[in-house]
Amino acid sequence: xxYIWDFDGTLYDTYPIMMKALMRTFEDFDLQKDxxxxxxxxxxxxxxxxxxxxxxxxxxxxxxxxxxEAQQNKGSFPFVEAKDTLKKLQEKGGQHxxxxxxxxxxxxxxxxxxxxxxxxxxxxxxxxxxxxxxDPAAINYFINNHQLDRSQTVMIGDRKLDIEAGxxxxxxxxxFDLDFLGQEITATYFINNLKEMVQIF
Numbered sequence: 001x002x003y004i005w006d007f008d009g010t011l012y013d014t015y016p017i018m019m020k021a022l023m024r025t026f027e028d029f030d031l032q033k034d035x036x037x038x039x040x041x042x043x044x045x046x047x048x049x050x051x052x053x054x055x056x057x058x059x060x061x062x063x064x065x066x067x068x069e070a071q072q073n074k075g076s077f078p079f080v081e082a083k084d085t086l087k088k089l090q091e092k093g094g095q096h097x098x099x100x101x102x103x104x105x106x107x108x109x110x111x112x113x114x115x116x117x118x119x120x121x122x123x124x125x126x127x128x129x130x131x132x133x134x135d136p137a138a139i140n141y142f143i144n145n146h147q148l149d150r151s152q153t154v155m156i157g158d159r160k161l162d163i164e165a166g167x168x169x170x171x172x173x174x175x176f177d178l179d180f181l182g183q184e185i186t187a188t189y190f191i192n193n194l195k196e197m198v199q200i201f
Contacts, residue, residue, distance in 0.1 A: 001201050002148045003089060004139055004166070006157035007100035007107055010176050011086075011116075011194075014076040015039070021068035022047070028064055029057065043159060043179055046101070048132070073106065078114055081194040086119045088198045097142050098123040099155070099165070101132065121146065133157075134164035139171060154188070156197070163187045174200070 008014040019039060026033045041050045051061055086096055096119055100107055104125035111117040122142070124130055130138040143150060155166025156174040163185055166173035174197065175187035189200055 001089070001092070001094045002097070002142075002146075002153040003094055003197075003201075004097045004099050004142060004153065004155045004171070006155075006159070006162045007098050007102060009043070009158040009178070010156060010162070011082050011098070012076050012078050012110065015043075017072045017076050018042070018047075018069060021065055021072060024068050025061060025065040029061060031056075040181060044181060044183060046132075046159070046161060048101075070106075073110070074113075076110060078116065079194055083114070083116055083119075085194040085197050086116065089201060090119055092201070094201070095146070095148075096120050097146075099133065099138050099142075099162075100124070101126050103127045133161045134168055136165055136169035139165060139169035143169070143171075154201070160185055 005011050008018065019035065022038055022042070023035060038050070047065070050056070051058060090096065098107060098120055100123065102125055104123045104127060107123050107125055108117060111120060124138045124141065128138070130141065139155060142148060143153060150169070150171050154172040154174055155162060155169070156176060157163060158176045158178065160183055163173045163175050167186060172189070173187040174189045174191055175185045176191055176194070178192065191197065191200070
């Protein structure tokens with residue numbers, strides 16, 4: 001099997017850091033926002049969509065948020081089960097790829113720090129010049145560049161747009177549901193813990 005992973009909220013528990021950076025940014029712009037509403041918005045959609053829908057100052061808000069998030073980045077760590085799950089799936093012949101909205105370099109930096117870099121074949125990030133998820137272009141690149149069989153490829157993510165990207169690329173999908181927000185998600189499989197991946201595949 002070939003595994004294309006989302007990073008934030010799927011392999012790494014980065015949302016606490018992201019939320020701190022977002023709430024600090026709202027304070028800087030004198031905007032009163034409820035933390036629960038913010039979290040729900042970015043989990044169900046994305047930070048970019050939140051900025052558009054809530055008519056936040058562009059690009060100032062985004063730049064300020066990313067500065068705060070980068071300062072706190074070292075506080076982000078993989079989910080407890082991530083390394084063991086990646087290793088076990090690789091031992092079964094699996095290949096791992098990452099498709100993320102963060103930069104390629106910052107993603108590799110965290111993976112190397114935590115000893116996960118040797119488990120990953122390639123990363124596509126926000127600076128890789130592909131359309132953002134749910135566009136399937138990046139997944140199609142992985143498939144074409146590495147001669148992957150679509151029927152043996154799966155996209156794993158914690159947000160609807162990850163699953164839609166996989167569906168749009170005609171690969172299997174796994175929705176990692178930690179929050180039980182009750183969204184309508186059309187995925188091949190649903191998991192609540194990464195170790196379930198080893199049982200499924």
